Amino acid sequence: MKQVRSTIVLMVLFFAGLLGLWGLDRWGMPTGAQRRAGQQRVLPAMADLGELGVRRVEIDRDGKQLVFERRGPARWQMVRPMDVAADPAGVDALIRNLKELRRSPDAGAVSGPAESFGLDHPAAVIRLFGGSESGDREIAALEVGKTLRGVTYVRAAGSSDVDVVDGKLAASLDRSPTSWREVNLVPTPSFQATGLTVTRGGMTVKAERSAAGRWNLTTPLKLPADGPRIESLLAALSAVRVLGEGGFAADDVKDFAPYGLDRPEATLEVDSPAQAGGPLVLAVGKKVPGHDDRVYVRRGDQDDVVEVSDRFVREIPREGTALRSQSVADFNPGAVREIRVDAMGTTFRIERRRDGWRMLAPRDEKADTFLVQSFLNQLAGLKASEFLAADRVAQPGLDPPALAIRLWEGGPAEEGTTPAVPQGPPSFSLRLGRHDVLRKTMYGRLDGDDVILALPDAMLDKLPRSKYAFRDRGVLAISPATVSRLTVSRPGLTAVVEPDRTSSSPNQWKMVSPVKAPADVRAVTQILGILSDLRAEDFAGDVEAVPSFGLDKPGVSLAWELDPQAAAAAAPEGAGADAGRKGRLDVGKPAAGKPGAFYASLEGRPFVFVLPAAAIEPLGAELRDTAIFSTTAADVRRLVFRLPGRTLAFSRRTPPKGDPSDWSPEAGTDMAGIDLSRFNDLVAQVSRLHAQRFLQYDGPIPDAAGLARPRLEIELRGDPARPPEVLRLGRSEGGVLAAAAGRSASGAVFALPAAAWDALIESLSSRTELPRSPFAP
Template sequence: MKLTRYTPTLVLAAVLLLLGVYLVVVEIPRQKKAGEAEQNADRLFKFESGDVDTIELRDPSGPIELKKSPDGKWRLTKPLETEADQREVQSLITTVADIRFTRVVEEQVSNMAEFGLAHPNVDITLTLPDRAERLLIGDDGPMPSTVYIQKDGDPRVVLAQQWIKGSLTRTAFDFRTKIILTIDHDKVDQVGLEFPKRSFLLAKQDKNWILKKPIEGPADEDALNTLTLMLQNLRATFFVDPGPAHEKALKSLKKPLVTVTTRETENGAQKSQSARFYAAPEKDSVYVITEPDKPIYRVAKANMDELKPELFHYEDKRLVNVQPESVKGIEIHTPTDQYTLVSKETGWAIQNEKRPIKQDLVKRLLEQIEKLKAFQATEAPVKKPAAVGLKPPVYELRLLDQNQKALAELRLGHELKGMLYAQGNTPLGIAMVNKDFLDEIPRKSELIKKEEPKKENKPDTKK
């Protein structure tokens, strides 16, 4: 065989190729298996969370049992039959599956009571299709933040982190779903509110909330979004289940504080749900009833902050409703100033004023007018606008179109408790706004830019 000058290179390439094949086929899989074996060496259980179909907990108050239904949802079956909190159940399974021990205390335990395992603090059995896995958690260990645990069928007693005991100490209440209304607030398109003395009907049209009853008009988007989100997130803090206690509680309830009815529409199908809110003996709580065969739920009273019997709470609180780009002029009347701003091709200017003005102040004023919302309703109906400084107004801002015709007017009157009486062009009528809005109305002198002093041209003396 004739050797060429390329022969060593070809031999080296072949060796490298064989080495690469060996690494991929033999060495890397071997190291991977060794790493997995080392990683799993301290794991107490080896099962897939999705394979668990039954959970049993032996609790001092009685056994707790959960079963997975054919649709994959967990249900509480003991001590009562009800829907389970899916996250709570999955959390328990994951915690058990991931338990790792820190050291072996005794290879062959002879006295379970010595470690608190004869009558364990936590006793959980997870049933899988081919076997059952049981976990016992006993007393606290000799080292800080440790606890004795044992896997049923394993003679060893091992130490694990103490937080595991707290995480797996559950009650039937923990596993119950706390959800009261199964709604998606993004899909709710109608809300009915029935209070003892008045009712409201609100509906969503073209993605915007409007009032249908007792008056028709735009609704407060923020208030409705917050309300529907509260209903979606409404959670029970206590249950009165059907039975003698349930019947007794029903008899003690008076008229509901409010009845809420929601409607969702999806693909032409409608779904309605109702909830009645009642005063509860506990000062910080209210009771909620959805259906006769369902529990009486106790919820935090703070949820009632979104359910108010005042029309003002649901009305659109904007005082001025115009498209900012359509505003081409602003007439401003204050106790000390009177001037008109006009929009030109070069920007905003003061009418009959040649000096340039600060554009950012005008833009900010327009932004604040657009954002201005009533803070609260008037303490009493205003029968005479003149009595509160609105006729004539103490302050007046008129927004003009390109033909200098009024698009909207904002009137501000007398001050009361840090608020100003105000009236705009929306159906809201007279309401109260924060006095701080006055700081957004610039004085004429404040708008005009100061002229920079001209630099004098000094004669050149270096010649």
């Protein structure tokens, strides 16, 4: 038990000691180390003094007094013997030197009569004051005596101890009052400047640096500023210095007219957080007589006039546009909540919602997010090539403008809420006028600005060209599984296909008109893919103007019908039974300025739009299955070539080995130019032959096709119980060869690539060697 009590007592004493040390430190009681450090200083009262603790410095020397008062963290004012700005570096260096004055570790304090050290009548006395704003509490005072052989004798006021210090201290006190004056008139480093105002010739331009370090104009308009140009001007100002002691032209000036400073040539104001008392103002006067490279200037907080080099004057702009960035807009595209564009007698109003952009006018419908964001990005990056005075542009077309753009910034609107009318002025407002085609320029002007902007006409691509601008480019979305019929109409041909319900394989289609035949599944699938996500490349105008777009006589039309149950499920509530069951896409003439694209319209839709080549191409594909033969290469046992004046017949052994010995010529076959080693490849290619397209689906075969007396007839025989497959090759023209299957005088005629088949016919007719790959595309 006693041991426990002892432990508790020791812990209490330990924590009491810690608390006591904390209290001593809290109340400013110096520690032993601090007391020892203080004993080594000549002025121990300054040991713990902060950088801004001294507010007033007095130097008495030779019956004259120099007095400096602090006017901010980095500014000092000499109030005696003259009221002028003082050199802050010099005054701060003096205070630091006094704070760091230490006794000689070898000599320590020197004893003896004061007169032997020149301290009975000190050469100088320095007093430091702090405390209140006026600095009326004396912190420390130092008496300075003789200087011998590079050392100076000093004594803290009120002390009998004499110390020996470096003689540089006394040398710094020998400066004339003029040498203490501030020669750097704009001591603020350019990187510390947060604001700049330039007034010259009735022009006032104000710029501010943002938290991100970017410069923006705030007067006369809120605009992006030319950051490098402003930094260059600030650098020139920070280099403005008085030209020697003779550069202080006049002090305590009452009449500034003789120096041109009653009405300055220019006035500059530099803001900085380090400056107390507001911005630093520099007024520029007239040239110094007899010195064309000098000007009179005056700092706004002083009444003295000085001479400086005029090189910085060249950096001071004469026009408000000189500090203006070529960038036109000053907004964040990601923060824009609402867009309004007045064009073509229509107001487009677009609002950002949490799920994307919504068009509120001229119709309430979904907007195309990509287009809207591209439009905003284009505006945000818009640059003017020139800033023009109004009298320099003939007919800019800005009153009234051809187009006006306004943007409001803010958070996105809540889904389902009533769209709010923007409050306050827009964040960005631009008017656009005449398009100068020769200069590839559009003229524009910001609201409240008297400057005309020359803008690149490349921005025309992003501006509205119809009342359907900004509308969602998705114009059609049909599920392929709901389509029950497709009809493609082209000049001279209308083809109808339907799903083949009798097939056991999925996604099988059949042609029902103009003939009944299997459909090309790949071609049908491509068309269904278009219908599932049909997107316009652009909107061209109203559907009422169909003749101008070639839609009164469309080159291609695609009609579709949907399964009744699927159409009913997709139809709006209250619509009729046939609502949404049918539709049609018409394709007109080529779109102007868009190679490969065409104008198009949808039945029941009020607009004409532009479709890219990728969406048009499948509509020209062959819908009928292009496979010519149903026999496979492995089943072929006999191959016959019939030409005018020559017949070649070959038989194949059963089962084939897959080498030239499979084939043998039949009796009477002339083998000139025939290489049996190529027959297996030849049969494989013929048996899987596909037509490029069908020239006709049915009906009498015209004589012009040259198929009544074919140039070559190829017969493939497989199963003896089935009739042979026959291919007839006729006339070749324009790179296309007319062909038909079978020997009937009517039926389908299809096209094959002429070059390959002409080569085969030529080799068989002239008895030359067969081409290695005659049926290659």
